[in-house]
Amino acid sequence: MKLAILSRAPNSYSTQRLQVAAHDRGHKVRVLNTLRFAIDLSGDEPDLQYRGKQLSDYDAILPRIGASITYFGTAVVRQFEQMDVYTPNTSIGINNSRDKLRSLQILSRHDVSIPASTFVRDRLDVADAIQRVGGAPVIIKLLEGTQGIGVILAPDAKIAESIIETLQSVGTNVLLQRFVSESRGRDVRAFVVGDRVVAAMRRVAQGDEFRSNVHRGGSAEAVDLDPTFATTAVRAAQIMGLRVAGVDMLESDHGPLILEVNSSPGLQGIETATGLDVAGAVIDHIDNQVAFPELDVRQRLSVSTGYGVAEILVRDDSEYVGQTITESGLRDRDITPLSLHRGSTVIPNPRPARVLEGGDRLLCFGNLEEMRGLIPARRKRRAKVADLPEEPLVTHVEERHDEGQPTPDE
Numbered sequence: 001m002k003l004a005i006l007s008r009a010p011n012s013y014s015t016q017r018l019q020v021a022a023h024d025r026g027h028k029v030r031v032l033n034t035l036r037f038a039i040d041l042s043g044d045e046p047d048l049q050y051r052g053k054q055l056s057d058y059d060a061i062l063p064r065i066g067a068s069i070t071y072f073g074t075a076v077v078r079q080f081e082q083m084d085v086y087t088p089n090t091s092i093g094i095n096n097s098r099d100k101l102r103s104l105q106i107l108s109r110h111d112v113s114i115p116a117s118t119f120v121r122d123r124l125d126v127a128d129a130i131q132r133v134g135g136a137p138v139i140i141k142l143l144e145g146t147q148g149i150g151v152i153l154a155p156d157a158k159i160a161e162s163i164i165e166t167l168q169s170v171g172t173n174v175l176l177q178r179f180v181s182e183s184r185g186r187d188v189r190a191f192v193v194g195d196r197v198v199a200a201m202r203r204v205a206q207g208d209e210f211r212s213n214v215h216r217g218g219s220a221e222a223v224d225l226d227p228t229f230a231t232t233a234v235r236a237a238q239i240m241g242l243r244v245a246g247v248d249m250l251e252s253d254h255g256p257l258i259l260e261v262n263s264s265p266g267l268q269g270i271e272t273a274t275g276l277d278v279a280g281a282v283i284d285h286i287d288n289q290v291a292f293p294e295l296d297v298r299q300r301l302s303v304s305t306g307y308g309v310a311e312i313l314v315r316d317d318s319e320y321v322g323q324t325i326t327e328s329g330l331r332d333r334d335i336t337p338l339s340l341h342r343g344s345t346v347i348p349n350p351r352p353a354r355v356l357e358g359g360d361r362l363l364c365f366g367n368l369e370e371m372r373g374l375i376p377a378r379r380k381r382r383a384k385v386a387d388l389p390e391e392p393l394v395t396h397v398e399e400r401h402d403e404g405q406p407t408p409d410e
């Protein structure tokens with residue numbers, strides 16, 4: 001295959017290793033500076049220029065987009081996606097992974113655990129927020145920090161409140177998170193490629209530092225990953241839409257907690273700690289998947305009006321329970337099951353002879369009208385949430401002099 005590594009650091013350890021691994025396997029590989037692309041929407045088809053010239057054909061890209069160029073970098077990746085060039089990490093995945101709040105929001109609805117986290121804006125809500133995540137000491141995080149910079153351990157609630165107020169006064173949003181004290185100064189990095197963990201290490205902080213980042217002096221050692229950690233890491237990467245990812249987890253008393261999912265994980269630390277050929281695994285995965293460029297199924301399918309994708313729930317009292325997919329008559333109703341979710345397992349392309357059980361969820365493509373009655377009712381939130389106090393219709397709006405001019409959409 002012909003592979004482009006998108007990177008601004010051609011001489012870095014990671015880029016070099018990936019380039020050599022691709023070359024050794026007989027692939028054509030080039031390192032292209034992400035910032036030298038021009039996104040070209042002037043012709044009939046989406047196109048890219050590189051250093052002022054028409055870009056030649058590539059089969060795949062491997063984006064290594066640094067945090068400082070996320071906007072432009074993901075725009076370039078998105079353009080490759082429009083041109084049907086394979087990328088292991090999608091532009092959406094990279095974007096989502098860059099913001100700690102956004103990634104935790106996405107992960108939180110799935111079956112992976114995260115440290116209790118909360119996000120508030122008004123200072124009147126800060127005290128409650130701290131209690132919600134377990135009280136002080138509490139972790140305060142910048143949404144887009146890296147290398148441990150922007151992660152603060154506030155010893156008590158008053159200090160936490162004043163740190164948050166200070167940061168918000170300069171327009172910086174922060175996330176509040178439970179301090180997982182049993183994992184103080186340690187975390188686990190699992191390097192995920194496709195649907196497996198190819199290498200893992202534990203990082204241990206220096207001295208009384210609570211952050212285990214190598215940039216904060218932490219040291220790394222290879223670790224034999226417990227299967228629950230491996231499964232959690234792979235799920236987190238998949239949920240984020242990343243096929244090459246560095247998944248950081250805390251080791252809590254209740255198992256793995258996902259801290260973050262990195263879309264351009266470095267290779268030096270993990271290859272040095274484990275002695276494994278991580279670069280080779282990345283290249284082999286791309287080579288294996290290159291025929292399957294990303295496509296937005298919903299977008300493509302929605303072109304056929306009246307048809308779409310929906311998830312059908314087989315209720316316990318449904319007539320479908322005990323019937324095969326054929327007997328259910330779904331196909332006769334113009335509904336095609338694409339995958340079957342049963343508990344925590346997924347059965348892709350379920351066979352017509354597959355017997356349905358109560359609680360099964362079938363992801364289907366089909367006639368929207370036919371599917372309407374089969375879609376589960378919207379999930380109810382907790383049975384009894386304390387009712388909010390009655391608010392007067394017009395509340396007093398506090399004048400804020402500290403926020404500068406409001407932007408037009410505020």
Ligand SMILES: Nc1ncnc2c1ncn2[C@@H]1O[C@H](COP(=O)(O)OP(=O)(O)O)[C@@H](O)[C@H]1O
Binds near residue numbers: 115139145146148187
């Ligand atoms: N909720 C937490 N509880 C305990 N330690 C934490 C928590 N959040 C972060 N840490 C420590 O701080 C380090 C940096 O946090 P992280 O969220 O990964 O930010 P960064 O993107 O800067 O690496 C982690 O590797 C971990 O050692």
Ligand SMILES: [Mg+2]
Binds near residue numbers: 148213248259
């Ligand atoms: Mg980290």
